[in-house]
Amino acid sequence: MSRYIGQSLPRRDARLKATGEARFTADLSLPFMLHAAVLRSPYPHARIVRLDTSRAERLPGVKAVLTARDTSGVKWGVFRYTRDQEFLAREKVRYVGEEVAAVAAESEDIAREALELIEVEYEILPAVFDPLSAVADDAPRIHDHAERNINIHVPIHVGDVDRAFDECDYVHTERTVSEEESYFMTEPYAVLAHCDRQGTVEVWMPNASPHTKAKGLANALGLPVSKVHVRHVSVGGAFGGRSDMFPGEYIAARLSQMTQRPVKLVYTREENSIAVRQGHSMVVESTFGFKRDGTLHAVDVTAYMDGGAYSSTGPIATSVPFLCFEQTYRVPNVRYNGYRVYTNKPIRGMIRTHGRAWACNVDMQLDLAAAALGLDPVEIRRRNAVRTGDTTPTQSKIFKMDSLATIKAVAEASRFREKWGKLPKWRGIGIGCVSVMSGFPMGIRGGSAAMVKFDEDAGVTVISGVVDNGQGNENVVLQIAAEALGVAPGAIQLVASDTEVTPIDQGAYSQATTLCSGNAVRLACEDARRQIFEIASDMLEAAEEDLELEDGKVFVRGSPSRAVPLRNVIRMGLLKGKNVIGHGSFGPNVDQTREWIKNPKGQLAAAFSYGSAVVEVEVDPETGFVRVLDAWVAHDCGKAINPKEVEGQMEGGLAMGGHGGILLEACKWHEGANLNPDFLGYKVPLAPDMPPIHPFIVESEDPFGPFGAKEGGLSISMCTAQAYSNAIANAIGTHIREFPHTPDRVLEAIEKRAVTGDP
């Protein structure tokens, strides 16, 4: 039935990216463009005693020097109550890498030379580098407003947890610790800003939501949003790390305002690592209580998340690991205390994996309970998996989610139950599950709208705010438009993510794009089709409801010879003053009164997806190295608009969440300085590291998604870590509580077990 939905059509950006023709921000150049560079704090916590830019200003070729003195002092924070970050430090610096001053000059070399001429006198302050030390009574205070450096506290309590533990047959407490992850997008952050003589600011930069960027930038610059145009540009990866606003875009825009010339700022790899965003490191303490039959009855979790120096997306990041848990496994009684704590480290934001210490703690608890209660890991998950019709503890209805099909797919393909307990020594198998939301309440920027217009020769142009960070979102909406209009996707033009032109869209946040942007495009195309049929019904002397649109022709259903070319219909419309322009607007069915801290209950998202993973590993007992023999991943994405894209997301998700997350990736530190901000030091898995991956797409046909589709891929990046961790535990006979499980930690666990006999 579907001609374009469910087809693995080539991506429209594939050729451009493979040949290097695609233009990323750093590739852009404008006439009279200046180059910017940023002076950053080398200290984790210091008072700025003196800041003298006069020598830099006198350097030939320097056109402007920017410090906090030249800014309005507007602070950034994703929420009104989390605005704590100035784009240039005013009185003190709070992490290594914080912006202190910036220069615009005729060349990058001059700009960097000028930085060396800026004199800053710092008074070094005591600093704190981990959340547990930061909440101690005698810890240095990082922000005046935050007692014990607690930035965010998310408290959730449903049911009666204390009584429920008394009703349990098995109660167990676990503590897990993880280091920070980093994104390592291929494209380091860059921004080009151009303020013209009318005061309009154009900006190009990698981003996940041009409309969010435009609003934040307009606020900071004191301009109406209509004066800030964030333009479309190729984006080289995001993984959550392009989600909120960064000083870079403010600095480039402000320098352009000051000089009335275009200003480009390109970060080094190190700047991209330390001065954009990182994932949260965390300490997670959990108590899980089960009934004898393996049903989860009560959970109490406290998480301390290292938020770094500023809030960023704090309330969301502190909540999401919990929310993904409550959507994954049923639990009637639950208490969560999430603390995001300020430290003198770089700012932490959203990341594709959302806390391996959190998610793996949960699935470790399930495996331990299964062992204690005489179940196998697949069975305990089958018994507890959230499914269609359930309501989560915080009151989200799960309309459609085939969790059990994903568990079944990976368990059967891997022959889990045949292997469980019977594998040779040092081999292990493990399973992990997660549910991910498609979208969540984001207020006025929580939905999407689209338009579709036609050339006089029936050429189609779709106008949508959709953002493609590399995951293939543009193809998703093109295939949706193609299906709705009966036109090949290759024949459709897409104007995307340009705030001057495209309607407000939620951006590539919260896995909402397919659901929201996709629906908006579908609705716009359906609206256009209605208009086309209205015009054509006169031409064909047939009722509108009897008409079909396919292959550029409108015809009467059942009599394909009674047809008129779409081009003629469009031209007839133009003659009659009925220019066909389709409109579509979509807002997800969420409870907009839900709030992350004050009111964490109500419908969180319109759709929830599910992912399950099994991996089989072999551990070298002498070196602690883990070889992954095979990986099976299954994902209920509702409907795969483009199966190859979904599989790509699943494979990439395993690489980042599972392989990188459990075996390799961690930020290393020395007194607040990131020791591995580069591709050599930070261990992103490489092609030869990757195991064979067997992807299974489960299609539960979401009632609200366009053609049944919802989030595609994140479920796998968030469930593979658990499978990896559990498989290693199965191979070595003990769980490792520190993440990632690097070979030194694996070997230590093996040796400790040999000594203590710890099960």
Add this chain to the structure above:
Amino acid sequence: MLRLPHFAVHRPGSVAEGLQILAAAPHARPLAGGTDLLVAMKHGHHTDADLVSLAGLGLSGIERSDSTLTVGAGTSLWDLMRRAWPDALGVVAEAARAVAAPPLQSRATVGGNVCLDTRCWFFNQSAFWRSGRPACLKAGGDRCHVVPGGSDCHAVSQADLPPVLIACGAQAEIAGADGSRDVPVEGLFSGDGRRPHTLSSAELLLRLRIPLPPPGAGAAYEKLRMRRALDFAAASAAVYLERRDGGCARARVVLGGLGTKPLRVPEAEAALEGTELDPRALAEAAEAAVAAARPVKNTDLTPAYRRKMAGVLVRRAALRAWTRAAGEES
């Protein structure tokens, strides 16, 4: 991206001319593949350097005589890997394959790998990164951030070829103002993390001479690193053995990534020689390797772990070398 500083490049057309330039310019540095030097310069090291390109010196190529394989210092690692080696010296290609990744292998040279600078978390960082603390010993300062209070630089020697070349008994041909001389490759390393090589700034490494092993020789290289490509050795071991009448007549054991220079372990060699590589001999050799290793916390994985791995790698390399030697023993 990080910017290179401005620098001059000299392009001598002969070794003699190259040596003249090196002697005359106080900050001259030889430039071969540049895969390490240029990165260091982007990090703000050697910013006053005059680079002397070795590309025109005719140092590339591999020649075989009855007794020796001679490898020009300018030979790329890629060419080294593709070369058909006598079985007992296949270990040289094995080590070259373990370096970085193909794009770097085709650019990097044998001489550059032998002369690779020592590395440290606190040294291989940008000028910005390092500006937050006093300069370390290797960067010309007066302290070590890895071993506070220490007066020695602990930057680690992580190159892959030197352990193998030392194990195979290779000689290096060094040219200086007074002509050229051959020194054992082992003698190229000073053990001082700051200035890890014994070559003077006016000398050049021209060639490596690897003696063709006798029948019954075998060698193997084991490299431990986080990922299967790109990463430097967190620990490595090269073992060369000669097998005669079923016993080990000669052994050479060298560790990499575990000290400021490739570490020859005579006690491990003694433990293997005269044995049939029985488990006890292997255990003794491993124990000697563990005792010889000097890891500190300045690269991937913990020092205690890396030290332990010295023993595992030596045992594994010895066993593989022994199997290879058995194949050669006719």
